[in-house]
Amino acid sequence: MQTGTHLTVSFGKQRKISDTTEFKQLTKQDAKNELAKELEKILNTAPSTVEKQRTAEEFKGFQRLFSKFLQGTSSTVQWDKVEPLPHGAVIGYKELTSPETKRIKDMLSRLVVVKLNGGLGTTMGCTGPKSLIPVRNELTFLDLTVQQIEHLNKTYDTDVPLVLMNSFNTDEDTHKVLPKYRGLRIKIYTFNQSRFPRLNKESLLPIGRTLNNPDPESWYPPGHGDFYDAFYNSGLLEMFIGGGREYCFVSNIDNLGATVDLNILNLMLNPGKGQNHEFVMEVTDKTKGDVKGGTLIQYENKIRLLEIPQVPKERVDEFKSVNKFKIFNTNNLWMKLKTIASLVEEQRMNMEIIVNPKVSA
Secondary structure, eight states: OOOOHHHHHSSSSEEEEEEEHHHHHHHHHHHHHHHHHHHHHHHHOOHHHHHHHHHHHHHHHHHHHHHHHHHTOOOOOGGGGOOOOOSSSSOOOGSSSSOOHHHHHHHHHTTEEEEEOBBBSGGOOSSSSSGGSETTTTOOOOOOOHHHHHHHHHHHHHHEEEEEEEOOTTTTHHHHHGGGGTTSOOEEEEEEEEOOOOOOOTOEEESOOOOSSOOOGGEOOOGGGGHHHHHHHHHHHHHHHHTTTOEHHHHHHOOOTOOHHHHHHHHHSSOOTTOOEEEEEOOOOOOTTTTTSSEEEEEEEEEEEEGGGGSGGGGGGHHOOTTTTOOEEEEEEEEEEHHHHHHHTTOOOOOOOOOOOOOOO
């Protein structure tokens, strides 16, 4: 790709492009075209047809992400547009109604539990998947999660499935330990979040060149916002909807406090008159130990999650204030399965991009 003040392109006759707007549009299109060519080359190195098809779906998502990146839309919010939440946006837990015991089995038959299992234990000084770190009495995060769901199934004579969203970093090691749960009353399913190529900052082209024994450092698992596309593309979403499941409860694998709350499930399945709860986020009071956690705000007449990377630098201390922003996001989410499917199919998921620079060793 040529760089400089001007770009010469051919449109039957040679002409010089000096208009800044036109120049930017052409370079963006050039970048997208070059990326598409490189991704096609990488696809042709896939060791199997199945691998090629799966990666092709992931690359479609990556190219949409790349196009948004080229638009240069900043994820930083305009602080003067940040408003307090409207009345009723947050429902106090004490306001929730407990379900009748005789209804609980039927309620749980419509639920899927998903744990985000893509992270490594490096921040805890460990190697391998975070879920396999011993927590108590030599039991790991995954062991304790399985115990929680099995206890639920035994107590209410039901069959709530556990779904693990792995990454290419955790999938192999996770599957090595799953056989030990075969004798328990729980069905465990897995799918992988996408594997996206790292890009060279200068060329905006993939660093990795092959899918055959790829270098892990040339690839990365995207953020948790990838859950929706990855869950849909795995086929599990369609399977669960076809089997009569209606909602999923999603949380981090290392959050052992994230258990199935029957009062919240009752809220989802039995909304009040004129209500339709398709997405519910569990939030809690912010303390001085949680000042970096995301919070909810009113922004351009919509309720949205505000994370610290989206806050203007000069407003970070204000964002951390427990007096102004009193709640934070636990990342425990309840979602309607059919809504996820329709949003993905209609490509109505408009999530922001957070660029994460990485310096090679």
